[in-house]
Amino acid sequence: MNPIFELIMLNKEFKSYIGTITCDWLGDARPAIVVTYPREGMAKVRIRFTLKEDVRQDDWRVEIRPAISPTYHWSPHLTPTSEHVVDQHSFRAPALIVHDGERMLSVVPDLDLLEAGSADTSFENRTPRWYMDMDAFNNSLILGMCGTSVREHVLFVREPGAIFPRGEIEFGFYLFASEEQAGIANPWRDLLAFFWERWGRPLLLQGQPNDGELEPYVRWAYQWAFREWGSAVWQDFELGGTRVGAPVFIVNVTQSPNYPGAVNERETRSIWNQAWFSSLRSAQGLFRYGRANGNSEYVDKANQMKELALAAPQTNGFFPSVIATEMEQVDIEGEIRNLSKGWSTLYWGNSDRNPFGLSIREAPIHVLDMSWTALLMLRWHEELERDERLVDYARAYADSLLELQDEQGFFPGWIDRESFRPCGVLDQSPETSLSVTFLLKLYELTGDRKYEDSAYLAMKAVCDEIVPEGRWEDFETYWSCSRWGQEEWKGRKIARNNMYKQCNFSMFWTAEALLACYRSSGREEYLQVGQRCLDEMLMTQATWQPNYIYVPALGGFGVMNADGEWNDARQSLFAELIVSYGMELGVEEYKERGLAAMRASFTMMYCPENEKVKARWEKAWPFLNERDYGFMMENYGHGGRTNAADDPMGEFTIFDWGNGAAAEGYLRMLDRFGKKFVTGEAE
Structure with missing residues (x-):
């Protein structure tokens, strides 16, 4: 992994939830980072790179270190070792969720950016794919891009030598923070409503997954x-x-x-x-x-x-x-x-x-x-x-x-x-x-x-x-x-x-x-x-x-x-x-x-x-x-x-x-x- 990284700064609302967020560089390219706040308890982070040439890099990541000591963790796919990742193949309603019974932090990849930037598959396992990872041992939530392959049935592992193509590369995610006890009792409800309102309902109204009589x-x-x-x-x-x-x-x-x-x-x-x-x-x-x-x-x-x-x-x-x-x-x-x-x-x-x-x-x-x-x-x-x-x-x-x-x-x-x-x-x-x-x-x-x-x-x-x-x-x-x-x-x-x-x-x-x-x-x-x-x-x-x-x-x-x-x-x-x-x-x-x-x-x-x-x-x-x-x-x-x-x-x-x-x-x-x-x- 490239040793150069940037700190992503958030407003004081997130101070009691997040200790640090670090973002890697891609090769020699420094990230352009924009953070906005669509509503209370929600931050949207957008990261852009302009690559002058292809960059070979095993891994690129954003690492979030919560300020809380979670007692509860949730991820859509298992990552039993540091070699494993939650590959984008598993992104049906992708999120990482942690809470300590009083404060809850959730991370959701920006699916619009993922869809817009999905890469050609010609590099096969070296194609950079979006991933997530949750390391409860080290209290770390990770999002990133790397090459992946499938092991076991079905877990995903990192593959070295990912090739990031020259040009514009964008990555992004949402952060959600809450102390609402109802939300902590059911940590998926607000996220599900967000997913459905942002992506699901508009697609259903457009006639997906199919329209007409059954x-x-x-x-x-x-x-x-x-x-x-x-x-x-x-x-x-x-x-x-x-x-x-x-x-x-x-x-x-x-x-x-x-x-x-x-x-x-x-x-x-x-x-x-x-x-x-x-x-x-x-x-x-x-x-x-x-x-x-x-x-x-x-x-x-x-x-x-x-x-x-x-x-x-x-x-x-x-x-x-x-x-x-x-x-x-x-x-x-x-x-x-x-x-x-x-x-x-x-x-x-x-x-x-x-x-x-x-x-x-x-x-x-x-x-x-x-x-x-x-x-x-x-x-x-x-x-x-x-x-x-x-x-x-x-x-x-x-x-x-x-x-x-x-x-x-x-x-x-x-x-x-x-x-x-x-x-x-x-x-x-x-x-x-x-x-x-x-x-x-x-x-x-x-x-x-x-x-x-x-x-x-x-x-x-x-x-x-x-x-x-x-x-x-x-x-x-x-x-x-x-x-x-x-x-x-x-x-x-x-x-x-x-x-x-x-x-x-x-x-x-x-x-x-x-x-x-x-x-x-x-x-x-x-x-x-x-x-x-x-x-x-x-x-x-x-x-x-x-x-x-x-x-x-x-x-x-x-x-x-x-x-x-x-x-x-x-x-x-x-x-x-x-x-x-x-x-x-x-x-x-x-x-x-x-x-x-x-x-x-x-x-x-x-x-x-x-x-x-x-x-x-x-x-x-x-x-x-x-x-x-x-x-x-x-x-x-x-x-x-x-x-x-x-x-x-x-x-x-x-x-x-x-x-x-x-x-x-x-x-x-x-x-x-x-x-x-x-x-x-x-x-």
Whole structure:
């Protein structure tokens, strides 16, 4: 790093918050620094360099040394060592936040300057990219530019030899200082309002992430699943004398009717009712669509999906989440292909996304998956058609679930599939929150207070032990694709950041459960804490459209502070909850964010409505044509890198965590909030 630096001076309002701010030179170029004060408690810093020639410099930075001794730290991405950075790829709602319980300081990069100055990618890892870093050990907040690369899945590290091109280079950031206790209790609220007012709302009003009706996307999703790709997607068979069926867990491009080669199934042919991949959730969208459009075939298929969920065998109330087939390796013209042996070889099991590395057949039972499926059963009974079998099934599960609750109120993560004893991993986690929502719904339908009592005890445990610390550890945090830290950091904060590895899925379950508690009890404190959890989740929502993210991104969600996704499929699940908080609190921002999330749920679909994205799909897979309309990858930029010319667009679709899930989210919102609101016609 160049040893020459400048001090950035602020007015006396910031004196009790900031000790020093230093700004590096770029080569021999001295920075021109302008500081303005748009409003009380806010400073805007703009830094300009004029380079007469290219400058090779490993790092350029602004370092902020707070005058406070923070007890709380927040960053959008983890930087476990001084080698790591929060690369601009993670800038969805970028901020660094610290407070000591009395004074709070936040730093936000100037996204207008970032977008205006985003550099050519010809230097690859030597291209200067904006970054942030938070060093809790040394009480240092850093913003800067350097070359970066991706390590682990997905963390970012510095690369030496960044080349800053000659000409004008601008960098900037905002500082926010506050002693307001309400703001410290919810440190994201004011920043979220700032992001949305400054960048999000104007883009939404301009028609981003997409405009027009969403119904054509739903039509494409169902035509794709049940017509053009029907032979690959739709699975049906006899089970216990009943015809059951559902879309298969996953398909890939080799199963396209246009693919020129042999099929190669990506994973075990199976059907899931799990926290991500829920055929019972998708079935509700298909049922709503079929009923609204007089399509008896779709209603019949939805009912087959319901029957499959009810067919999962219960033992002591507990039940499996996956039904699968045996697979085999087949040599086809010299190439080994993975193929199913068919549903005559079916067996029941559980998600292989588990801490024990066990297969579907061997995996323990995930309590979260059962509570989600049971909740969906109750919603079907209440919202679509009365079917007492659904309530009976859910109640049998709930009675056994209560026996698993510990003294504090937590429900365990996994239980042994034979003894039904907790497996000892995530036995006290925010996954408990989903069981709260389920139990309160069961209490509402049955009037049995034991379910209500259990739910409130569980909610207290999460509010006491999880929420204040941000311990958002769930199955996805460590046992999905981003497995970094599962040994050394599970249950512990990453020391350099004073933060846990976090996943926004458990933020969602907790915000949803707290809203259910508020509606059931009328107690305002549930709503306040729920809003806090919701806002923490919304810090993972894209509030702008970077010019280096080459698909429409506004309203889409990331996943966690150690992964790279944009526009993840969870946004179709989150959208309704965000709008619900908007309705409950009378906050327009939430309503708009929820609608943006719903719209973002369709931006990755291959179809004529998404013209630019369609072109990217066809570049990646030239054989795609109108028979593939509706194909949709679950996210974008997953690996932490994007490319203007050649994006990796993905090669699979998960109906229950992609196009089918998006359709269900939209159709559910139509029924709950009305077409006028959901289509953007509301005043």
